[in-house]
Amino acid sequence: MARVGVIVGSLRKGAYTRQMAGALKELAPEGMELFDIEIGDLPLYNEDLETDDPPAQWTRFRQQVQGADGIVFVTPEYNRSIPGALKNALDVGSRPWGKSSWDGKPAAVVGQSPGALGGMAAAHHLRQVMLAVNLAAMPHPEAYIPLVAGLFDQNGRLQDPQAREFIGGFLRAFQAWLARFAPTPPPR
Numbered sequence: 607m608a609r610v611g612v613i614v615g616s617l618r619k620g621a622y623t624r625q626m627a628g629a630l631k632e633l634a635p636e637g638m639e640l641f642d643i644e645i646g647d648l649p650l651y652n653e654d655l656e657t658d659d660p661p662a663q664w665t666r667f668r669q670q671v672q673g674a675d676g677i678v679f680v681t682p683e684y685n686r687s688i689p690g691a692l693k694n695a696l697d698v699g700s701r702p703w704g705k706s707s708w709d710g711k712p713a714a715v716v717g718q719s720p721g722a723l724g725g726m727a728a729a730h731h732l733r734q735v736m737l738a739v740n741l742a743a744m745p746h747p748e749a750y751i752p753l754v755a756g757l758f759d760q761n762g763r764l765q766d767p768q769a770r771e772f773i774g775g776f777l778r779a780f781q782a783w784l785a786r787f788a789p790t791p792p793p794r
């Protein structure tokens with residue numbers, strides 16, 4: 607069973623990105639389990655706090671990332687980039703120097719927006735940071751989902767059939783991407 611951590615870039619309660627994370631869990635293929643890795647409580651990254659006793663929230667976050675077989679980011683777009691909270695989480699996970707929790711981990715990006723452009727600029731900024739921290743970003747399929755407000759029902763469930771099919775296929779592709787990183791058994 608592959609355990610995949612889901613990181614949502616928005617902190618607001620009613621976030622469409624949070625609803626999309628719910629859809630990812632609902633539509634995960636057999637053999638993949640998704641769990642939330644929260645970022646809203648992480649103190650802003652400050653190297654002065656990087657001591658032998660760093661903030662407990664940083665330690666919790668780093669351990670959850672390290673324990674995941676892969677990561678899916680679901681991000682909104684803020685001013686053509688990712689929200690500051692998400693950048694902070696990426697920075698927290700990247701330290702202490704030489705002990706990045708991201709290093710070599712397979713990951714995928716879902717960009718989305720209630721607007722028409724689907725959060726593509728945010729997703730690409732995120733991919734740029736992923737390069738820096740050696741997260742292995744799945745290149746394809748790309749996910750930039752526009753007009754998200756119309757895709758969910760009043761309970762926050764993804765109801766649009768096309769979107770459901772796309773997310774299902776996206777997760778199957780990610781499962782195949784994860785398999786490339788699975789440790790190979792030693793030769794007999």
Ligand code: FNR
Binds near residue numbers: 622623685686
């Ligand atoms: C936005 N929004 C936005 N949308 C977009 O498509 N491109 C953008 O550059 C921005 N910029 C932006 C900046 C800030 C500070 C806010 C608060 C919002 C709108 C944004 O897509 C919308 O609020 C989403 O609903 C946010 O995602 P969640 O919280 O629903 O997941």
